[in-house]
Amino acid sequence: xxxxxxxxxxxxxxxxxxxxxxxxxxxxxxxxxxxxxxxxxxxxxxxxxxxxxxxxxxxxxxxxxxxxxxxxxxxxxxxxxxxxxxxxxxxxxxxxxxxxxxxxxxxxxxxxxxxxxxxxxxxxxxxxxxxxxxxxxxxxxxxxxxxxxxxxxxxxxxxxxxxxxxxxxxxxxxxxxxxxxxxxxxxxxxxxxxxxxxxxxxxxxxxxxxxxxxxxxxxxxxxxxxxxxxxxxxxxxxxxxxxxxxxxxxxxxxxxxxxxxxxxxxxxxxxxxxxxxxxxxxxxxxxxxxxxxxxxxxxxxxxxxxxxxxxxxxxxxxxxxxxxxxxxxxxxxxxxxxxxxxxxxxxxxxxxxxxxxxxxxxxxxxxxxxxxxxxxxxxxxxxxxxxxxxxxxxxxxxxxxxxxxxxxxxxxxxxxxxxxxxxxxxxxxxxxxxxxxxxxxxxxxxxxxxxxxxxxxxxxxxxxxxxxxxxxxxxxxxxxxxxxxxxxxxxxxxxxxxxxxxxxxxxxxxxxxxxxxxxxxxxxxxxxxxxxxxxxxxxxxxxxxxxxxxxxxxxxxxxxxxxxxxxxxxxxxxxxxxxxxxxxxxxxxxxxxxxxxxxxxxxxxxxxxxxxxxxxxxxxxxxxxxxxxxxxxxxxxxxxxxxxxxxxxxxxxxxxxxxxxxxxxxxx
Ligand SMILES: Cc1ncc(C[n+]2csc(CCOP(=O)(O)OP(=O)(O)O)c2C)c(N)n1
Numbered sequence: 001x002x003x004x005x006x007x008x009x010x011x012x013x014x015x016x017x018x019x020x021x022x023x024x025x026x027x028x029x030x031x032x033x034x035x036x037x038x039x040x041x042x043x044x045x046x047x048x049x050x051x052x053x054x055x056x057x058x059x060x061x062x063x064x065x066x067x068x069x070x071x072x073x074x075x076x077x078x079x080x081x082x083x084x085x086x087x088x089x090x091x092x093x094x095x096x097x098x099x100x101x102x103x104x105x106x107x108x109x110x111x112x113x114x115x116x117x118x119x120x121x122x123x124x125x126x127x128x129x130x131x132x133x134x135x136x137x138x139x140x141x142x143x144x145x146x147x148x149x150x151x152x153x154x155x156x157x158x159x160x161x162x163x164x165x166x167x168x169x170x171x172x173x174x175x176x177x178x179x180x181x182x183x184x185x186x187x188x189x190x191x192x193x194x195x196x197x198x199x200x201x202x203x204x205x206x207x208x209x210x211x212x213x214x215x216x217x218x219x220x221x222x223x224x225x226x227x228x229x230x231x232x233x234x235x236x237x238x239x240x241x242x243x244x245x246x247x248x249x250x251x252x253x254x255x256x257x258x259x260x261x262x263x264x265x266x267x268x269x270x271x272x273x274x275x276x277x278x279x280x281x282x283x284x285x286x287x288x289x290x291x292x293x294x295x296x297x298x299x300x301x302x303x304x305x306x307x308x309x310x311x312x313x314x315x316x317x318x319x320x321x322x323x324x325x326x327x328x329x330x331x332x333x334x335x336x337x338x339x340x341x342x343x344x345x346x347x348x349x350x351x352x353x354x355x356x357x358x359x360x361x362x363x364x365x366x367x368x369x370x371x372x373x374x375x376x377x378x379x380x381x382x383x384x385x386x387x388x389x390x391x392x393x394x395x396x397x398x399x400x401x402x403x404x405x406x407x408x409x410x411x412x413x414x415x416x417x418x419x420x421x422x423x424x425x426x427x428x429x430x431x432x433x434x435x436x437x438x439x440x441x442x443x444x445x446x447x448x449x450x451x452x453x454x455x456x457x458x459x460x461x462x463x464x465x466x467x468x469x470x471x472x473x474x475x476x477x478x479x480x481x482x483x484x485x486x487x488x489x490x491x492x493x494x495x496x497x498x499x500x501x502x503x504x505x506x507x508x509x510x511x512x513x514x515x516x517x518x519x520x521x522x523x524x525x526x527x528x529x530x531x532x533x534x535x536x537x538x539x540x541x542x543x544x545x546x547x548x549x550x551x552x553x554x555x556x557x558x559x560x561x562x563x564x565x566x567x568x569x570x571x572x573x574x575x576x577x578x579x580x581x582x583x584x585x586x587x588x589x590x591x592x593x594x595x596x597x598x599x600x601x602x603x604x605x606x607x608x609x610x611x612x613x614x615x616x617x618x619x620x621x622x623x624x625x626x627x628x629x630x631x632x633x634x635x636x637x638x639x640x641x642x643x644x645x646x647x648x649x650x651x652x653x654x655x656x657x658x659x660x661x662x663x664x665x666x667x668x
Contacts, residue, residue: 004203005196006273029063032087057254057274059280062087064228068231078156102316103319130164131165132441144180152181153182157185178243182244216245217230254275335512344531346532354497354500375411375428379392381403412459424460429461439482456511461513467521470644472642473641476642480493490584491582493517495558506539544575548572552601559604577590599630603635605654608654617633
């Protein structure tokens with residue numbers, strides 16, 4: 001442990017020009033998290049709450065920050081920032097109900113402790129993964145910048161979480177885009193049991209900030225006045241001159257990572273040094289000694305706070321345990337949205353390639369929704385890797401058609417931040433393969449946030465996907481199944497220009513998170529006459545693209561074209577059902593075609609194991625067993641990465657194996 005950083009210099013208060021009232025307000029505010037925590041530690045020992053992450057000794061950071069900002073400025077706290085929640089006046093009974101997993105808590109019992117947000121209180125809570133929080137603040141900051149609101153957003157991180165790539169991405173985007181965000185690092189010496197020097201090889205974060213082109217300030221995190229003064233002045237300045245600033249608050253974690261884990265690995269002398277720097281006791285002493293606070297007033301204040309806490313606890317304890325209701329659980333996955341299909345307003349049609357249809361839909365949605373922001377690598381002047389946004393920057397401006405740094409995670413997180421402020425975001429993956437580095441934001445933030453605390457994620461991620469273009473394992477993957485397994489997402493996968501435009505428009509209209517797969521090999525190889533006007537297609541509806549009595553082929557994307565060619569070549573009379581939406585998929589249409597032919601095969605471009613077909617075939621076996629005249633069959637690509645050499649790729653793809661299986665099914 002670096003002795004100099006954590007040497008524990010005395011806490012020295014400088015009241016500057018702050019009046020007594022301000023000093024006392026800060027004290028009262030500081031008492032809340034401490035007194036709640038005293039109580040929680042008792043309840044924990046009594047087995048009345050299950051887990052507790054202590055912020056003991058770090059309260060001055062939250063309290064300085066929350067009091068320095070306006071109440072309508074967003075704060076994104078972590079697991080040691082109880083003071084942000086109390087400082088924003090969250091009703092204590094709801095806070096305690098949240099800790100106890102009660103229905104009136106902020107997550108209806110669905111997530112624990114500080115893992116929640118409240119729009120009303122302008123708080124966006126964390127997910128366990130820590131770092132993804134930073135990019136959400138970027139998105140909120142971007143929204144403020146776009147709408148010219150003079151607001152600051154403040155986000156916390158621990159020193160341990162700063163090792164995550166998300167820290168780098170979040171700070172870098174904020175610096176490049178000059179976003180009005182204050183990043184507060186609570187440098188408390190440990191990340192669980194790992195001391196700072198095993199976490200990173202610099203000493204102070206004030207050394208790190210300038211590398212991002214960012215101002216940095218270091219404060220004594222145990223001095224509430226210093227934190228307050230620093231953030232207040234910064235915020236005032238940032239509102240006038242938007243830019244990110246990194247604030248390093250030096251403090252110390254006085255209790256275990258969470259209560260059960262203890263502090264055996266922390267040298268005793270450090271504990272002793274830092275107990276002398278206790279932020280509450282030191283500030284109390286300063287106020288008493290300077291005559292701002294009398295002992296009587298102090299006692300009164302403490303007893304009022306204690307009784308407010310006890311009252312809140314009584315209410316929360318009196319609330320009965322949640323009665324599960326599966327319907328409500330499923331309903332809350334998504335922001336309520338009833339799609340109304342929009343038909344084109346005229347018969348005007350133009351021949352368009354698949355790629356032009358996507359571009360057309362995107363352009364019309366940009367016209368329809370002035371709050372829609374596009375983000376992606378090279379999508380500005382250059383028009384995107386595939387030229388889908390060619391000319392968009394000139395038409396809609398650089399603010400709404402944003403070239404991004406190379407950082408998928410931060411940009412998807414920023415998309416969520418934008419939607420918290422009422423914007424819509426479209427994020428273009430340069431190739432669907434690269435979504436792996438933004439995976440966490442999608443499956444843990446976008447997909448879960450509405451279920452957790454009712455915040456929608458109005459984000460569409462466009463995914464140029466698929467093989468057949470001899471591009472090898474990292475530019476050809478089918479990765480829709482990675483997301484198919486994640487509740488809270490909707491997945492679209494069109495196979496033709498008409499659907500491509502109508503479904504993209506539908507996805508952009510819906511305030512819920514979407515993955516929109518577009519097959520690269522179809523971009524310029526497939527054309528059709530499609531309406532010139534704006535229109536949408538119903539999400540969740542499959543389409544019979546060919547009809548026959550002998551077998552049913554259920555497929556999507558490129559599979560639709562392979563199926564068409566195969567039945568033509570083999571002279572088979574087949575129903576070809578194009579799923580179009582993978583999540584939620586159309587059970588009715590699947591059942592109808594199985595009922596008609598009694599013989600069904602699922603075709604997918606993805607590797608066979610763990611693909612979409614496995615789930616749908618299992619459902620058919622379970623729900624349509626008595627309608628079947630043959631085993632439910634599947635064909636997909638080999639269970640290997642996508643190989644580069646054209647012959648290997650051809651062998652990998654299911655096209656020829658599918659034909660053999662189709663014949664077997666027909667003659668079963
Ligand atoms: C991605 C990820 N890895 C590991 C963890 C487990 N974990 C939770 S908090 C924590 C330590 C975080 O340290 P720091 O950021 O310094 O914050 P502090 O707890 O000190 O406030 C760890 C390892 C996690 N939640 N997420």
